[in-house]
Amino acid sequence: MDARYRIAKILICALLPLCVAPVLKAQSLMDGQMEVRNLAVSRQEDKLFVSLDLDVSALKVGTNREVVFAPTLSKGEHLIELPAVMVAGRNRYYHHLRNKSAVSLDRLYRSGEQDVIEYRLVVPYERWMTKAALNVSNTTNGCCGTPILNDVALLENVLPEKDAMAFFPEYVYIRPKAEQKINQIEGSAYIDFPVNRTELYPEYRRNPQELKKILATIDAVREDADTRILGISIKGYASPEGSYTNNVRLAKGRTATLKEYVRGQYHFPDSLFTTSYEPEDWEGLRRFVEGSGLTYRDEILRLIDSDMEPDAKDRKIKVTYRNDYAYLLREVYPGLRHSDYMVRYEVRAYTDPEEIKRLLRTQPQKLSLQEMYLVAQDMEPGSEEYNETFEIAVRMFPGDATANLNAANTAMRLGNLPLAEKYLEKAGDTSEAVYARGIHAALSGNYEAAETLLKEADRKGQEKAKEMLKRLEEVRKSLE
Structure with missing residues (x-):
């Protein structure tokens, strides 16, 4: 399984509770041979998450034929073709393997070998995706004959206006200074x-x-x-x-x-x-x-x-x-x-990411804040191991302002605002700390305090503050 797919799956599982379109009832495709279940779309920060289960247990594909499941996102002149899934008969399956087909191998399946295909995808969010439609085309191809094409609308409104207008922040983590351990x-x-x-x-x-x-x-x-x-x-x-x-x-x-x-x-x-x-x-x-x-x-x-x-x-x-x-x-x-x-x-310095990950689990007291931060850069933001790294850091360095700020960001990502507030009390008064307090206020619905704090962070030179102030203004206008 492709590493990016695994990461997407982890992120979707963690973030689907946030700003999610309703999970719809199962939808049949190809006269009941395929079924889409557990369809859900969500947005978190600048990412759109698509999640569905494709039941192909009733699909019968001849040895020289293939079925392509190709979703798209569209609204007006905007169109994004999402990665396709192919279920192929025996001969076509090995043909694609031998010839390195344009279909990604992690989305190529041999007919009869898998009943349910988990489709998980992360794409950059763009404003036009609000009220966009999620459609799918099912194309049956063979070595001979004309392809059979079916288009089905899965979801007419992937992201309602009220969800698109929620406040989605960008978090600013601080890289700790290198110190002798x-x-x-x-x-x-x-x-x-x-x-x-x-x-x-x-x-x-x-x-x-x-x-x-x-x-x-x-x-x-x-x-x-x-x-x-x-x-x-x-x-x-x-x-x-x-x-x-x-x-x-x-x-x-x-x-x-x-x-x-x-x-x-x-x-x-x-x-x-x-x-x-x-x-x-x-x-x-x-x-x-x-x-x-x-x-x-x-x-x-x-x-x-x-x-x-x-x-x-x-x-x-x-x-x-x-x-x-x-x-x-x-x-x-x-x-x-x-x-x-x-x-x-004195503890020696560590540079190998795998060694640092092992020590995080077994002997975190040997690691510096900087080493923990550096290994987190090799992890997907928001993933379980990413969040856990910053939690370990603040447990090992409970009085350190940088550790508390980074842990506060992680807590806010997970929606735990009371815990984030606790960490922010010990996060210092840097521009990043003031910015984080502004984000916390916005997520708590206290937009006036958020505006004041973000303006202060901007005066202190925090470059992300201006963009967050714009987003905050959009949210406030949407509520008028």
Whole structure:
């Protein structure tokens, strides 16, 4: 099956709900030997879609004969001959195959081999097609004798005036800038150290599992041929009990020990690592207390937020709220002694469209916005994979203005105006974003707002805005 035909089929299935002429009852051709079913015509933007099923199950074609189904669009002096379908008997079928007939091979069928032929077509829309007629000629040819011709009107008005006057926009997508792809993976490990010591024992308590977490994160990047580690950072935390000075020593020393352990596993250069430490994790303690049901929750929060010195603060909580403090010391403080780590890495650039498509399905986090955009240019606008590409892009880059603008355009194409509005809130204020908001207003029926926004987009240099303003004016006049 021709690739363009497959694309047309996808588009028609997606777009027929938009601005569609009624699906008519079945129509017989050639004294009932052929039947046209599910006939529908629609317009979307600058394209006209024709869809019908041609039932040829009752058609009997002699071995040296052929039947040509040739649709046309016409109105007054305008006429477009649409691609014909041929059903041929055995000899005529192979004759066309051998001689590379003018009939497109994807529309050539051998009699008796197919009961229903799906006819799907996309043609550029022109204004005269409003109220145009869709006719079909059926010609029976043979090696001898005169061709038999039958003309039938399938549809007298393929696109009613009210549908032709609907607002059909052109969408403007932005090509993202090329950027270095720097990603990072983060995690927390809870390494057990002997009381008041900084030595690390890999087999001590739960250390085997916690150290494995760190190494597994590094391995996930290190063993991927598409990535290169740029840096590893480790930040150690101690809990608030004990003296602040001693906690500085513990947090700093334990962080350095953990770094050396990790470095030794891979023989990484020291320059690859950065370390820092937090002597007492008061922020972590505050997060827990705020969400807890402690008896003196509010009072403890006020102490945590106070300007008291750390040692005095911890002592005050301990002395004043003994039961709550005992609970914190037993259940919460151990979790405040943790080491946060981050692996920062670079992903190589991708240029092969098929590889990018595979990664879109399996590892979209490896792709840049630009790579997603570039592969979308190889897809048919409006197709399922095209729309999905921009949806993936905005999921991977939810705060990016370009990703949100392109996703808004896709949502509007699909008729999902509430989702498009959500994306447009984060699309920025470029001429393309203002233009898209104007399109959204027009599709929502708010023509005054649409006009204001499109004029602003025009002032900002968006070249499509003038044409959309003309279309908008035509629609508004048609409603008067």
